[in-house]
Amino acid sequence: MQQAVYDAIVIGAGPAGASCAVWLAHMGFSPLIIESSGRAGGLSASNPFEDTWNVTAPGLTGEEVAARIKLSLDSARVPVLLNSHVTRIEREAAQQGGQEHFKVYFGADLPLHARYVVIASGVEPRRPPEWEREAYDDVLVGPGKHVANYEFALKDVAILGGGDNAFENALFLKERGAKSVHIYARTLRCQRHWMKFLNESDITTGAYTFDPETRQVNGRSYDAVLVLYGFRARLQGMQDLGLDCNELGYVRTDFATTQTNLPGIYAIGEVTHRQHPCVVTSMADGVVAAKAIQKQLEQGDA
Incomplete structure (x- = not known):
């Protein structure tokens, strides 16, 4: 039995990947x-x-935006394999007049086949390298629902990081009744307007020490610590592809097409650290990739 070949396999169902897949589907192609x-x-x-x-x-x-994304995928009848982790991607040479394509392995016995691959795997919170795989009580890494569900009332809280997330969450914790909130930042990268909402005494800049086991920062103990060191590209299962990445580990792409240094493989959204990464720019990236793939597919059919 001949293996079905999708026009494109998109890795990641976030705003970038969903946008790309929906556009491909509406243009008459077969994404997964x-x-x-x-x-x-x-x-x-x-x-x-x-x-x-x-x-x-x-x-x-x-969360409501995510529900809308799912609705768009359902409406476009884009198949989505959830809870599936890509383990490797291989290029399959053309045989007997066929076209070159890719084999994407994701834990199943047999790989899926596609003419093009789009990496839209996004980012994950960056952890300190010295405790990459460890978890500590009352040490919260990255923003998200786990922060919203945590009880901060009457607690002394430290926030590690100097970006917008650190300052936005500091205000959120104060609204949630935290006894005190102190930001430790080696450098400040936040938008200037955040500074007017906090006292200078609430911010320490420069080098600091942090012991996650005791939740001590510069020797001061805290009830909870929120670690907001930014994000890093999620490329699990793709490390051996030979992707050209920048010094921060994000995938380099051609701006006009989103194609990587590897022909037939595209990368979109925050995994590429596009300028001003957010939902809207990620969706735009998905459109660029879909149109570039459309052009390649239609040229191949000509």
Whole structure:
């Protein structure tokens, strides 16, 4: 029995991957999405707060945006394999007049086949390398639902990180009744307007020490510590492909097409660290990739 070959396999069902797959489907092609989590939406699916930056969804939380993404995928009849982790990708040479394609392994006995691959695997919170795989009580890594569900009332809390997330969460914790909130940042990368909401005494800049077991920062003990060191590209199962990545580990792509250094493999959304990464720019990336793949597919049929 001949193995079905999809026009494109998209790795990741976040805003970028979903946008690409939906556009391909509406243009008459056959995409399939492989998603490592149990639902579509990417990071939005774990964001219980209103996404005020998304002008297409006023008043909606990240979770509600994720639900809309799933609805779009369902309406376009895009097949999505949830809880599926890509383990490797291989290029399959053309045989007997056929076209070269890719084999994508994701834990099943047999791989899936596709003419093109789109990496839309997104990002994950960056952890300190010295405790990469460890978990500590009352030490929360990254933003998301686990922060929203945590009880901060009457607690002394430290936030590690100097970006927008650190300052936005500091205000959130104060609203949730935290006794004190102190930000430790080696450098400040946040938008300037956040500074007016906090006292200078609430911010320490420069080098600091942190012991996750005792929750001590610079020798001071805290009831809880929120670690917001930014994000890193999620490329599990793709490390051996030979992708050209920048010094921070994000995939380099051609701006006009989103193609990587590997012909036939595209990368979109936050895994590429596009300028101003967010839901809206990720969706735009998906459109660029879909149109580039459309051009290649139609040239091949000519």
